[in-house]
Each structure stands twice: as structure tokens, then as C-alpha cells.
Amino acid sequence: MESSGTAPALRLAGLTKTFGDRPAVDHIDLEVPPGSFFGLIGPNGAGKTTSLSMAVGLLRPDSGRSQIFGVDVWADPARAKELIGVLPDGLSMPERLTGRELLRFTGLLRGMEVPEVERRSGELLEILELADTGRTLVMEYSTGMRKKIGLATALLHAPKLLVLDEPLEAVDPASAATIKVILRRFVRDGGSVVFSSHVMAVVEQLCDHVAVIASGRVVASGPLEIVRSGRSLEERFMDLVGGQAPEMGELAWLSS
């Protein structure tokens, strides 16, 4: 086994998942270098969520492997899961807890000591601007608040790799700015981040590496500048996934 210093933060090898007859993810190979800010982009339904779910141990793949710093997620889940923090998209959280209770109970369940949990959750709530949500249940949180408390639970145990599914989807600009600051700082301090998005501008702004997924396959992967090959990421993306802007015509009755 490679030492965790040189092993890729995340390596997917031949990951495959088929729902019914339709392969959702078709032999994906991907390597995320340690210390990188890695963006996973692709159209809706390309297989981003399925890939990330399999990568972190939430969905069992039909075949293929996922390694986190050299530790196989499906062979040695306990060790692999110590190393990652995850923020899935659209899944539930313990909804009838307040943010502070959620962090406290998550920390205790992870076996952390009470004072340490208190200290870390206090800091996280402060920096994520959730400290004065007091007695509001997670259930009543807005989308932005949900993403932020989700990020806090992902960070609580100080992971080395963050895997985030659409962390900025439907988040207001103020919350998005906070999240971006925290992610940048996490990478600066030696952490690695993998996140999926279909907003090109965000990926261009944050990431140093990028992979494009379409129809369950990786169609391009590598450092941002190389994938972009001198054009804007959006233009390159449209080339790769074969989309085109529609012609304007008809609907004349709409003009007032």
C-alpha cells in the first residue's frame, strides 16, 4: 500500500453502476492529487452523484474500486471513513435537532471527547454564521443554512479529504461566499476537496483540477488549464458533451 503522503487523495478505478439496463456510471477512472481543489462537472444525469456516492461508501458499486489516500473504501471502510468528510445533495439530516445539537451528537457518535466537540462546533457555528440560530430545528433551515450545517458536520472530525455534492446549489451569494472561503482555507492548509457542480463559473473560480463526466464516463480530466486548452470552460464543456445553443424562432406572440 502506498503511504498516505504520496497516494492520491481519491482514486476511482473502473467504478461501474447499472440501474436496470441503463449504466449510470460506466467504468469511471479518476485520480484526485493530494492537496488539489478538484471540480467534477457534467450535465444533469451524467452520473456525478452516483460516482461520488460510490466513491465515499454510500452506494455499493457493481464493480471497480475506490481508494482514499490508498485505503479501499469498500474493503476497509472504517479507516477510509476517518479520512473523509462528506456533504451529499438532497439527503436528509437529523432534522429534529438544532444545529448545535446535531454537531454535538455527531461528534459524540464519532467517539470524540465532549470538550473537544464543544470547542470545534462552537468555532464552526461561529465561522459559518449559524451561532445565533439557537432553537431552530435543522428541518426549518433554509437551503443555504442546510448546506452550511452539512459542511460543519463534514468538517467536525478534521478530515483530510472533503467530498461535496453540489455544495453551492441553490445557495444565496452570501452563504456561498462563506462556503468558498472555508473551502479555500481547507485546501491552503493541506486538505483536498472534490466537489461536483454544473456551474462553470464556480469551477473556474475555485478549482485547479477538473474532470468532465458525460453519460457515465469521464470525457476529460486533468489540471484546469489543460482541460480548458485556452478557451473558456463553458465553451470547452459544450464541445465535450455535445450541447448547442438553441436557435431563436417562433413564439412571436410573446412579444408585446
Place this chain on the structure above:
Amino acid sequence: MAVLLIRMKLAVLRNSMNGQRAVRLVTGAVAGLTLAAGLILLAGRDYPVTSLRFDVLGAGFALWTAGWLLGPALFGGGDETLRPEQFSLLPLTPRRLAAGMAASSFVGVGPLVTLVAFSALVVASVKTGLGAAATVVGVLAVVLQLSVCVLASRLITAVLGQVMRSKVGAALAALVSAAILAGLHSSWVLSPLAQSALRTGFPDSFSAWLTALPSSWGLLAVRAAAQGNWPTVAAVLAGLVALGLLCWYGWAGLLKRRLATRRASGRPVRMSSGDWARGPVTAVVARELRTWSRDLLRFHYLVFALCYALVFCLLPLAVGASIFLPWTGLVFALWVAAISANLYGEDGTELWGRLMIPGSARHDVRGRQLAWLLVTAPATLVLTIAMVVFTGEYGLWPWLATVLPALLGGGAGVTVLVSVLRPVPMTDPRLRGGNLLENGTDFAQVLMVLILSAATTAPAYFTARLGPVWAGPVVGLAGGTLLAWLLGRWAAAKLESSAPELLQYLRTGVSPRRKRPAPAWKPQKSSLPKPEPHLEKLGLHLAPNGQRVYVVASLVLCWVPLAAQGIVPALMLTTGQITPSWFLALHLPQHLQWPAITAMICLGLTMLITGLGIGLHYRAKSRRAGGELEPTTR
């Protein structure tokens, strides 16, 4: 407007009709028509006392109307073929929309069957020879009574839908459904009373109460018409019209509110420090206790269990039997177990968080078991001690000390095990909306857990029966502890090994073990398919007719030999408080009493187990079939 909505409703019904729905529709119609025919027969038969015909009919109408009013609350939903939200963006006033929706509510099998049932009024009028005028009044009254019934049903369902968004409402709804269910289950208490009433006529006070109910106003009008008392006829018919209008008006108001509000606003919760939670297991306990107090559904279930136990055990006092009272705590614990065996299903996709924490499965299961005990045990003990003191049945303590620990331990084990092995996927809590009526209960699961939990007390019970006095409590306590530990261990191991599959099942509603198209792993799905009530919910629509009838009949009737002719007389013999009433065994010579009771219990158990077995078989089959349709029905 009204015609348009009626045509829309018919189109929706036509387009969504398939084999299963058609079967359900026909079965429902046949069952309803059978009941209606029964009512008409009651109206047409001869009675020893003339007034009995009208009293019996009044009781029948009252029950029928109660079914309309409370049926949706008990079985979930109500008629939502057309939802007002679908028209909220059209430029319509709420009152106009309500008028259209009201008109469309009269289209369907239910109102048609009810029309047939209410025509018993006309039959009674003809049979008694009240004259042509009274018969005409009867026809008019039937139509008005139907209108009141349908509109009041919509009003009550809407009110409950609104009220159940709060804790008080959840408790109220639980009280109503528990009272009805417990009342039905102990209706044997009332049967001697009913039999004597059918011979000698209803007590006057009962008749008076019955006549005052709006469901009997049609009868009142017909009898007044026969006597030529036209002012009364006019007043009663006008009263029905006014009541219908009032219901419609109230419903329109609620409709407006439903369209304008999204969900109950998040009131700040009461905080408890939770300082005692200092490790993984206690953290889960603290979290679970918060769920029990903050989640409306769990709270609703808990109140239901309490109310059921109280009504079921207190009702026999009506005939002077206090035999059930000392067992109130036991009935409560049994029901809490039955309704809390879907812990993971209720939490929904939240399971992913536990999946990401290494080794958390064991802590989670143990924490949930402890929390269940903390919620159930204190109330169970208080109920038991209070009732024993109240009845003075101190001689029962060896039995109670035997069965209670066994049941509490068994319940703590069975609930987590069934939660892991047989979860029922539910919509995620945050997407559920406030209306508890939209979250149907899985009756098969409730019944299964009831039986399993009760079965966990068997070793202790038989030890107490056959062994020395001290052996029962010892075996009860040891057995309960062992079962809680063993079943919890099994649940934790299963959770540890197959959590990703469980998560996928909770997420998509399709078991990953099946080799057939599963919906893609993509979030944003707003809700799981709502479990269909009645036949489809039981999965019986796929069963051949004979077996279907057997399952329904055996599950409905098994309680007669099992509980009413088995357990109750057994308890009477055990405690020495004997009231022979209609208990077959107690009328037999002494040496035949126990064999008769044993035979009755065996018969009941056989009916229950075979009925449940066949039912579950077809239910599994229907889930496999139903899953294939899911991607399109969603």
C-alpha cells in the same frame, strides 16, 4: 366551472385506471353495496316494537355518517383526485373553486353507494305504510343527507389536516382513532346490551340522543310527514340544507387557508441541555428522545398507544368488568412496540450520516433500544401500578412481574430488528408537509410486531403457569434482557453489513436485491409513492379471490376466538373473576373450560398466522410488481 371540474375528475380517474385500481374500485363498491343492502334489509324487516325500525335505522345512518367523517382520518387521505393546489394559479375566487370542488366530490363510488344505503329511509317509509307524502319527503331527505355527509366529510378531513400540524392536533387525532379502534376491538362488551335492545326496544334516552343527530333528521322528517306535522318537516329539511351550506362554507374557508400557507411555521423548540449525553450510545439516546418529543408523527403514535390502552381496558367497565384494568400498562407497551418498529424508515435518508461514521451501527441500535425503553417503561410501570392499586388486584403481581419485563425487553429487541430487516420507506421528514394524514401506516407491519412482541412473553408466561411462583418473574426479567441484547445484536450486525442497501431502499423505495429496473440514484425526488390504502396497501389485489376473502376474514375474525373467547375467559379463570356472559368456555362443565379456551386460542392463532402469512406473501409479491411501476407513477 363545476361541470368542468367533474369532467376533469372523470378524466383523471379514467387515465389512472389500471388493473389494480379497477379491482380496488370494484371490491370497494361491492363491499359498500353489501353494507348498503344490509341497511335496506334492516329497514324492511319486521320488528317486535314499531319504533325499533327507526331506531335501528338511525343507528345505522349514524355509523355510516361516522364512517364518512372519520374514515379519511383513520385510513389516510380522503379524496384527493383533484387537489386545490392544482388550481391555485388560476384566477378563481376560493369560494368558486370550493363550489366546483364540492360538486366534483359527489362524483365517485362512495357517494353512489351512500345514496343506495340512505334509500333505506324510503324503504322504511313504504314498509311502515306512512303514505305517499312521507315517501316524497323521504326521497328529498335522502338527497340532502347525502350532501351533508359528503360536505361534512370534506370539512372534517380539512380541519384534521390543518389541526394535525400541531402537537395538540396530533394528540387529538390519536385520541379519536385510538378510541374508535379500541372501541371496535372491545365491541364484544356491548353485544349483550345490543341483543337485549333488539328484543325490547332501545332505551328512551338513547333514542332521544340518536334522533338529535343530523344523520337521523331524515327519519324525523319522514315520521313528521306521516303525522301531517308540516312545520316540523320544513324545519328539519331546512336544517339539513343549512348544515350542508355551513359545511361547504367552512370548507371553502379552509381551502383558502390551505392554498395560502405552506407549512406550520417553525416554532422554537424547548431546549434541554443534554449534558448527560457524553458518549456515542447516550448521544443516540438523547437524539432519539428529542425525536420522540419533537416529531409530530412519533408523538401522535405515542398518544395513540396510551389512548388505545386506556379505552380498551376501561370500556369493559360499562358492563361492570374491571378484568382488563391491571393489564393497561401491558397493552400500552405492546402498542408502543407495534408503532415504533419503523425507526429507520421514519428517519428516511438520514441514514447516510450514520454510514459515514465508522462503527456507529452498534451504538445507533443500542441507543435506540435504550431510548425506546426510557419512553415506554416508566409509563408502563405507572399505568400498571396505578391500575393494580385502583382495582385492588394485588394477587396479580406475580403475573405482571412475569410478563412486563419480558414484554419490555422483547419490545426493545423486536422494534430495532424489524426496523432494520423490514423497513417501510417513508418520505423524508422535511418533505412530509405537516399533514399526518398523508403518512399512511403500514398495517401489516403493525400487526406483525404486535404478534412478535407478544410472543416474546411466551417463555415467561409458561414458566409462571407451570413452575413455582418465583420462577415467572426471574424468567421474565432474564428472558427480556437476553432478547433485547440478542435481537439488538442481530439488528446491529445486519445494519453494519447492509447499510448501503438499506439507504438505497429508503431513498428509492425499491429493494436493491431485485433484478429489475431500479430508479437511478439521483436526489431531488420530492416524495416516495404514498402507500395506497385498503387492498393495495395490504398487497391483496394480486391474491386470488378465495384467498383474499380468507385473509380479510381471518384477520378480522381471529380476534373473536383468540381474544374474546380465549384470552379474556382465560384471564377470568386465572383471576377468579368470572362473568360467563357470551364466553363459550365459561358455560361448559369445569373440566372442559381450559381445553375449550386452549382450542379457541389455537383456532384464533391459526387464523391469525395463516391469514397473516398469506397476506404477507401477496404483499411481498405486490411490492415486487408495484416497484416496477414506480418510475412512471412518480
